[in-house]
Amino acid sequence: MKATMMSMLWMALLAPSVHAAEYSRPMADANPDVIRLLAKEGDPAKGKETYGLCRGCHRADASGKAEAGYPQLAGQHATVIMKQMLDVRSGRRDSPRMHPFISDEVVPEEAIAHIAAYLRSLPVPDTNGKGNGRMLALGRQLYQRDCAGCHGKYGEGDGDKFYPRVAGQHEAYLLRESRESRDQGRRNANPGMVRILKGYTDEDLEAVSDYMSRLVPPVP
Amino acid sequence: MAPRVWKARIAATLLTLGMGYTAMVTGDAAQAVEVLVERSCSGCHGMDGNSATAEFPNLAGQQASYLLREMQDYKEGRRQNEAMAPIMSALSTQDMQQLAAYFARQTPVPGTVNKPGLLALGQRIYLEGNDRSGVPSCEGCHEENGEGSKKFPRLAGQHVPYTLDQIAQYASGQRNNGIRVMRTIAQRLTPEEAEAVAEYMASLK
Numbered sequence: 001m002k003a004t005m006m007s008m009l010w011m012a013l014l015a016p017s018v019h020a021a022e023y024s025r026p027m028a029d030a031n032p033d034v035i036r037l038l039a040k041e042g043d044p045a046k047g048k049e050t051y052g053l054c055r056g057c058h059r060a061d062a063s064g065k066a067e068a069g070y071p072q073l074a075g076q077h078a079t080v081i082m083k084q085m086l087d088v089r090s091g092r093r094d095s096p097r098m099h100p101f102i103s104d105e106v107v108p109e110e111a112i113a114h115i116a117a118y119l120r121s122l123p124v125p126d127t128n129g130k131g132n133g134r135m136l137a138l139g140r141q142l143y144q145r146d147c148a149g150c151h152g153k154y155g156e157g158d159g160d161k162f163y164p165r166v167a168g169q170h171e172a173y174l175l176r177e178s179r180e181s182r183d184q185g186r187r188n189a190n191p192g193m194v195r196i197l198k199g200y201t202d203e204d205l206e207a208v209s210d211y212m213s214r215l216v217p218p219v220p
Numbered sequence: 221m222a223p224r225v226w227k228a229r230i231a232a233t234l235l236t237l238g239m240g241y242t243a244m245v246t247g248d249a250a251q252a253v254e255v256l257v258e259r260s261c262s263g264c265h266g267m268d269g270n271s272a273t274a275e276f277p278n279l280a281g282q283q284a285s286y287l288l289r290e291m292q293d294y295k296e297g298r299r300q301n302e303a304m305a306p307i308m309s310a311l312s313t314q315d316m317q318q319l320a321a322y323f324a325r326q327t328p329v330p331g332t333v334n335k336p337g338l339l340a341l342g343q344r345i346y347l348e349g350n351d352r353s354g355v356p357s358c359e360g361c362h363e364e365n366g367e368g369s370k371k372f373p374r375l376a377g378q379h380v381p382y383t384l385d386q387i388a389q390y391a392s393g394q395r396n397n398g399i400r401v402m403r404t405i406a407q408r409l410t411p412e413e414a415e416a417v418a419e420y421m422a423s424l425k
Contacts, residue, residue: 052371053401056349056356068351097354100404 030086032162039078039159042117050111051118053101062122066129066170075124075168077159078116085112093188129170131210135203139211142204146196147212155215167215175209253318260307261319269326274379280326286373287320289398298397331377331422335415342420345413353408358417361401366424376424383418 051062054073058064062074073081085102087093100106107115144153147166151157155167166174181189182197182205197205258267261279265271269280279287293299295308295316311319333339347364349357358375362368366376375383389395390406409417 049371052361052369054360056358056360057354060360065351070351101356101401103400106399106401 030083030090032083035079035082035086035162036160038113039082039116042078042113042115042120044114044118044121047111047114047116047118050107050115053106054115057098057101061125062119063125063127064170064173066172069173069176071173072125072128072169073119074122076119076165077157077162078113078120079159079162080157080164081116081119082112083162085115087188093186124168126168126216128168128213129172130213131171131175131206133210135207136211136214138204139207139209142200142208143211147193147208150190150193151212152217154217155212156217165217166212167217169213171209171213174212175205178205178209249318253322256315256319257322260310264303265323269323270329271379274332274381275385276379277382278328278331278378279323281328281367281376282323282374283368283370283372284320284324285370286368287323288316291316291320293397299395328377328425330425331379333419333423334380335419338412338416338419339423341413342416342418342423345409345417346420350408350413353410355405355408355413358421366421375421378418378421380415380418380422383421384414387414387418 054062057068057070058073059070062072064070064072084093085107088095088099088102089104143151150161150163151166152163155165157163157165157167177186178197178200179202180186181194182200184194200208264273264276265279269282270278290299291308291311292313294301294304295311297305308316345355346358346366349355349360358366361372362375363372366374368374386395387406387409390402391409393403396403406414
C-alpha cells in the first residue's frame with residue numbers, strides 16, 4: 001500500500017516524464033507539496049549507499065570543494081536537495097558538469113528522497129572556504145536587511161519553503177550563485193530574490209557572500 | 221587488441237566446451253568449477269585469475285557481483301566482445317555464479333607499472349579528479365586503494381593496456397552496459413590523464 005502511494009506520488013511529481021534529449025528544455029515546477037511529503041519518507045541508511053556516486057565531487061563528508069565550485073551539501077534541507085536535483089534533471093537549472101551523474105539513468109527516482117535524508121543528517125563541517133574578511137560589516141548590514149527574511153537570521157534557511165541553508169557554505173559558491181542569480185544565468189532563482197540582487201554591486205555580493213559563509217546557526 | 225591471438229584461443233576454448241560441461245557438475249562442485257576454469261578461462265585469464273597477457277583482464281580478487289554481471293552482459297549482448305560472447309553463451313547462471321565466486325577469492329598479484337613518470341599525475345586524477353573538466357575522483361566510487369565494493373569494480377593492479385582499451389571503449393560508446401557514468405568520465409579524460417590514471421591503478425595493491 002505504502003509502496004503504491006510512493007510510486008503514485010512520484011508519478012505526480014515527475015509527469016510529464018523527461019528524456020535526456022530534452023535536457024535543456026525548461027519545464028514546470030516540480031510539485032512542492034509532493035516533495036515535502038516524499039522528503040519525510042527518506043531513509044538516511046539507504047541514501048548513504050547511493051551517495052557513493054556523488055563522493056567523487058562532493059567528497060565523502062559532503063563538504064564539497066571550494067576551489068572547484070562543488071557546494072557543501074552536508075546539513076542542507078532535504079527538500080532543498082530534492083528540488084535542486086529535480087531542477088537539474090529536468091533542465092530548470094544548468095549543471096553541465098554534474099548532470100550526467102544525477103540523470104534518471106544513474107539515480108533512480110526513489111533514491112532522491114533517501115540521498116536527501118542522508119545529506120540532511122550529516123554534521124556541517126566548519127572548514128568551508130571563506131572570503132577575505134574585509135567587508136563583514138557591510139555584509140552583515142545587507143544580509144540582515146535583505147536576505148534574512150528568507151534565509152534566516154543565522155543563515156539556517158527554511159526547508160518547508162525551499163529556502164536553502166547558506167550558513168557554512170563555501171564563499172566562492174555563494175558568490176557565484178548570487179551573481180548568476182542577479183545576472184539571470186541561474187534560471188531557477190527565486191524571482192523575489194532576483195529583484196533585490198539587481199540592486200547589488202559586485203562588491204555588495206562579495207561582502208554578503210563572505211558574511212553568509214561565516215554564519216553558524218545555534219544548535220537547537 | 222590482437223584479434224589473431226583471440227581467434228586461436230576462442231577456437232581452442234570452444235572445442236573443450238563442446239565436450240559437455242553438464243556431465244561434470246554432478247561431481248564435487250568445487251572441483252567442477254576448477255575443471256571449468258582450466259578448460260574455458262585459464263588460457264586467457266590464467267588459472268588463478270592473474271592473466272599473463274596484458275590485453276586480457278585480471279579477474280583475481282575482483283568483486284563477485286561485478287564479475288557475475290559482466291558475464292551475464294556478455295551472454296546477453298549488453299557488453300560486446302567476440303572472444304567472451306561465445307564462451308559465455310555456453311554457460312548457465314549457476315556456472316557463472318560459481319565462476320564469479322571462484323575468481324573473487326583468488327589472490328591478485330601486483331600489477332606492472334610501465335611509466336613511473338606518470339604516477340604523480342595519475343595519483344592526482346585518481347584521488348582528486350579534474351575540477352575544470354568535471355572528472356570526479358575515481359576514489360569516490362572505486363575506493364582509495366582501488367578494491368571497489370559491491371557496487372563498483374576493483375581496479376587495483378589491472379593491466380594498463382586493458383584499462384586503456386576499456387576507457388577508449390567507454391569514450392566511443394562501444395562499451396555501454398551498466399550505469400552510464402564511466403562513459404562521461406572517459407569522454408572527459410585527456411589521453412594523457414587516461415594513461416596516467418591507468419598506470420596509477422596498476423600500482424595499487
